[in-house]
């Protein structure tokens with residue numbers, strides 16, 4: 001119960017690593033907002049967690065498109081109204097697109113950067129404002145990737161967006177240190193999640209994770 005009394009928002013928590021992190025937070029005593037574009041999936045995760053924990057209600061689902069700046073503020077407001085504040089933000093929502101270099105379109109580029117980078121910025125600003133107002137610091141954890149530390153022939157937009165996540169993490173850490181807000185990134189290697197099944201180009205008709 002190392003996180004008893006803490007409130008976390010995990011984006012993209014309806015699936016994969018986000019779901020696993022939400023489960024781990026609840027096991028450690030935190031309350032968690034399950035924020036995802038996939039509302040049904042978020043509801044299912046919240047239901048599972050509320051059934052499992054000793055606390056009366058430890059999880060709450062929220063429909064979030066991280067690209068929408070107003071919704072980024074709304075999810076923070078939801079955490080405050082439901083659980084009393086925000087101590088941890090995990091910027092986990094992200095998309096992988098696998099495609100040949102010569103076929104990358106503007107839609108593909110925007111898809112990767114809008115979700116993986118712009119969404120991370122809006123969420124972090126909203127959470128940081130709340131953490132600063134609370135005056136007790138906080139944690140922001142960004143999902144980067146090993147792909148952000150090297151290039152790969154078939155995933156240029158993904159590699160570039162995750163390199164940007166590493167850079168954004170460093171800038172955010174410096175900007176928020178004075179408020180005792182600690183900003184880190186995790187850079188996993190390949191993890192077997194549904195992300196890989198959905199890693200097709202949105203420009204070629206496949207929805208990808210963000211289209212669900």
Ligand SMILES: NC(=O)c1ccc[n+]([C@@H]2O[C@H](COP(=O)([O-])OP(=O)(O)OC[C@H]3O[C@@H](n4cnc5c(N)ncnc54)[C@H](O)[C@@H]3O)[C@@H](O)[C@H]2O)c1
Nearest residue numbers: 012015016017037065066093094143145190191193195210
């Ligand atoms: N799986 C891997 O091998 C791997 C490796 C390194 C880093 N990562 C990163 O880890 C994070 C989680 O990946 P995963 O493998 O668990 O993916 P996943 O596809 O299982 O889950 C991603 C979740 O993000 C949600 N999502 C997508 N677009 C969204 C949006 N616009 N707004 C809100 N939610 C949105 C999806 O609905 C989904 O529930 C991602 O940032 C990914 O880039 C994954």
